[in-house]
Amino acid sequence: MNDTTITVRRKFDLTNFFLSYGFYILFAVMFVVCGIISPFFLTKDNLMQIMWGATTLLVVAAGGTFVIITGNMDMSVGSLALCSSAIAVYAMNHGAEFSHMVIIIFAVGAAVGAVNGILVTYCKLNSMLATLGMMTLLRGIALNITNGGAQTTLPDEFRMAADFKIGGIAVLIIVSLLILILFQCILRKTRFGAYCYAIGCSEESAKRIGLPIRKVKMAVYILSGICAAFVGFVTCCKVGTYSGTIGNEMEFDVVTVCVMGGTSLLGGRGNIFPGTFIGVVLLYLINNILALTGASPYIYPFAKGLVIFAAMYVDALKNYRRRT
Amino acid sequence: MKNRIIAFITAGIMALSLAACGGSAEENVKEEENQSTSEESTEEKSSNDKITVGMSFNALMNDVFVKTDEYTKQFGEESTPQVEFIVTSADNDVSKQISDVKDLISKNVDVMCICPEDVAATDTMIKDCQDAGIPVMIQNRPYNPEGQYKPDTFVGVDAEDQGYASVKSVFDQMIEAGETQMNLVICSGSTSDQNSVDRVNGVKRAVEEYADKGAKIVTDLDTDWDPDWLEANLPSTMRANPDANCIYIASDFLLPAAKAALQSTNQWIKNGEEGHIWFAATDVYQEGLDAIGEGYVDADSLMDIVTMSQTIVDQCIALANGEDVEEINIKGPVYTRENYQDEELTELLWG
Structure with a gap:
């Protein structure tokens, strides 16, 4: 019996390489360029400040990554962040204490996530449309119960939570990073994570092999809801007040950073660490360097728009190459 | 069957949420009263007892706009003749605001008062009002100075x-x-x-x-x-x-x-x-x-929203009476x- 070994040498494809790793290269280049532009950029204080700013988006984007990997969308995250805090403020005005407010924020997040999950899995609504409807609905509820989103000063405990540090690092940064690592482990090391990828790759095939599609989808929407509520909580902690601008346009930022980090809008592909993490940091890095260099305010939306466009274009190119 | 039951429950939750979003029963009654008074106002016009103003806000999600809404309603009630405001909020959506203005026109208001979301879009709204023969005021945010159509007046802060x-x-x-x-x-x-x-x-x-x-x-x-x-x-x-x-x-x-x-x-x-x-x-x-x-x-x-709101009411009355009014930019004092x-x-x- 003859053993024959066939060696297949894969040809190095430069386009593929740039499509897969171009984003990380861009991040590294931007990091260096920013360091050259502003000597203050690479200081410890500034890097901490970038992380501090990113804490809100990091967690909600991690939850969003799960949803997108299953081939769905959650456009209600920004409004959910607002609504959960608004309901907590409403409760505060009716005598609720800090601990009750925190419980309310997360309970609302989980409940709305569950409703989103029901709409998408059991009622078979298109995830984009269902959550867009929820987005409008939640903002309406929030504005209604807080008299048009009037600014409200919150109990001191919120600010104290933001100021609390361990080893000189804000506890909110540590918690966000721990959540990120935990989510990455769930995504990569557990059966649930594998199911998410499988459903995103082909829901039909996942159904045929008997995967619990409904349960998985419900779980990812509840997870995304809780993460959105976390944003509401963190924003309230950072500023110490509630305002009607919490979570404004956050849903678009979530989609942007996920796609920037390599998560496919078609589902089945992506990761939280380093993908989504670097996507979020890059977005805040752009804001940071524009602020540091005193760039014209008119440049901000242009720079952000350019990054979003580039991310979407690269994602479209990747999907096209996969299909062909 | 199971899916249908779940769908009904979800629809119920959505309906309840929408009801909550719509405000309290008292507010709904007020809205109905507003609508009925807008119908009645057509009859009342001849006696000049009450003036109905269509108030289109870009959004009611900021203290400035919420307070303007409150003060104009308060001063409108106190003025002679009384001024009644039918209020819409466009939730920062330009196309919704254009549609809101069209709705208010169809309610046959005496004066239209617009706080625009986008300066560039004021032209369309002003034209719609003027085509319907309704005098139009732009308030708080400026109108497009290079636009083809000009409002009858502007009241805002400097x-x-x-x-x-x-x-x-x-x-x-x-x-x-x-x-x-x-x-x-x-x-x-x-x-x-x-x-x-x-x-x-x-x-x-x-x-x-x-x-x-x-x-x-x-x-x-x-x-x-x-x-x-x-x-x-x-x-x-x-x-x-x-x-x-x-x-x-x-x-x-x-x-x-x-x-x-x-x-x-x-x-x-x-x-x-x-x-x-x-x-x-x-x-x-x-x-x-x-x-x-x-x-x-x-x-x-x-x-100075208080003075601005009073001026809005005063000018609405003047416009409804067919008088010419001047644009006003209110300067506010500095607190130290x-x-x-x-x-x-x-x-x-x-x-």
């Missing part, structure tokens, strides 16, 4: 003067305190909000005027009215520019965020103590007034530690 007056007051205080450098960090609102742009233009005018005395702009941060954004980016800006000794915020709405940011850099220091950052603001919310009293904010220019408790000024507060 946003440029707000920025100018607040910063000028702080510069004067700084000079008096012996400061030779006035390095200003501007925290602007949004580049798409004309009032915010005008305020910053006013600030720039003040800086130009005081340039020979050491005034200069260090940087201009575009917050897009997002306190979270300001809280995240102001500390880095302050650390990167250690010579910055003066800040302007385009509204007291951003004050809690600016305070949190300066606390994190240990620069939230009272006037008279070493390391105080001179602070100019606009709008005079309660937080701003408290901060003036405590010594953290040095000047705060008022957005010396005058913030004056009775005359406290009467104008609304925040």
Whole structure:
């Protein structure tokens, strides 16, 4: 019996390489360029400040990554962040204490996530449309119960939570990073994570092999809801007040950073660490360097728009190459 | 079957939420009353007992607009003849606001009053009103000066003067305190909000005027009215520019965020103590007034919504009677530690 070994040498494809790793290269280049532009950029204080700013988006984007990997969308995250805090403020005005407010924020997040999950899995609504409807609905509820989103000063405990540090690092940064690592482990090391990828790759095939599609989808929407509520909580902690601008346009930022980090809008592909993490940091890095260099305010939306466009274009190119 | 039951339950939850969103039963009754009074107002027009005004807001998610809504309704009830407002909110959506204005036209209002979301879109709304023979007022935010159609009047606050007056007051205080450098960090609102742009233009005018005395702009941060954004980016800006000794915020709405940011850099220091950052603001919310009293904010220019709302009501009556009215830009006073408790000024507060 003859053993024959066939060696297949894969040809190095430069386009593929740039499509897969171009984003990380861009991040590294931007990091260096920013360091050259502003000597203050690479200081410890500034890097901490970038992380501090990113804490809100990091967690909600991690939850969003799960949803997108299953081939769905959650456009209600920004409004959910607002609504959960608004309901907590409403409760505060009716005598609720800090601990009750925190419980309310997360309970609302989980409940709305569950409703989103029901709409998408059991009622078979298109995830984009269902959550867009929820987005409008939640903002309406929030504005209604807080008299048009009037600014409200919150109990001191919120600010104290933001100021609390361990080893000189804000506890909110540590918690966000721990959540990120935990989510990455769930995504990569557990059966649930594998199911998410499988459903995103082909829901039909996942159904045929008997995967619990409904349960998985419900779980990812509840997870995304809780993460959105976390944003509401963190924003309230950072500023110490509630305002009607919490979570404004956050849903678009979530989609942007996920796609920037390599998560496919078609589902089945992506990761939280380093993908989504670097996507979020890059977005805040752009804001940071524009602020540091005193760039014209008119440049901000242009720079952000350019990054979003580039991310979407690269994602479209990747999907096209996969299909062909 | 199971799916249908779940669908019904979900639809029920959505319906309940929508009902909650729609406000209390009392408000619904009020709305119905409004609608019925709008029908009745056609009959009442001949007797000039009541004037119906269609009030289209860009959004009712900010204290400024909410208070304008409250004051105009209050002054409208107190005026002779009475003015009744049918209010719509476009939720920051230009196309919804155009549609809102069309709805109000179909309700046959006597006067249309618009607070536009987008200056560029005022042309369409003004044309629709004028085609229907309804006099139109633009309030609070300016209309398109280069547009083909002009409103019958404009009532607003002089946003440029707000920025100018607040910063000028702080510069004067700084000079008096012996400061030779006035390095200003501007925290602007949004580049798409004309009032915010005008305020910053006013600030720039003040800086130009005081340039020979050491005034200069260090940087201009575009917050897009997002306190979270300001809280995240102001500390880095302050650390990167250690010579910055003066800040302007385009509204007291951003004050809690600016305070949190300066606390994190240990620069939230009272006037008279070493390391105080001179602070100019606009709008005079309660937080701003408290901060003036405590010594953290040095000047705060008022957005005089009370006077603006009264002027809106007065001009609506004049327009309904077919009179010509002049455009008005209301200048607000500047509150400082010396005058913030004056009775005359406290009467104008609304925040």
